[in-house]
Amino acid sequence: LGDSTAIDPTNHLETLEPKPQDQEEEEVDIDLEAPETEKAALAIQNQFRRFQKKKK
Template sequence: MSELNTKTPPAANQASDPEEKGKPGSIKKAEEEEEIDIDLTAPETEKAALAIQGKFRRFQKRKKDSSS
């Protein structure tokens, strides 16, 4: 079995304190972003978006029905 090691310090690029986020040496937002090249007009993209939206709406409906 593997055990969690809770004594390891956070990585150098992770801010352990909210005040450290603005300090130099923290990850810049521009470095975190990846450029994604998706053709939003492609028929496959539209089909995938409709499928995802439909599943999400069904999930929300079930969630609402079970909490009522």
């Protein structure tokens, strides 16, 4: 069990590295002044705050 068959916990990091992309990423144009954007941002922030409170 202590030989080379042991699981290396750092091995999973290889899959998290960004892979080179052959195509350019699509640029998303978001209107930061739109009321829908503000509502969405507030909803995300509220959910995050609830998550942080629950985490404590």
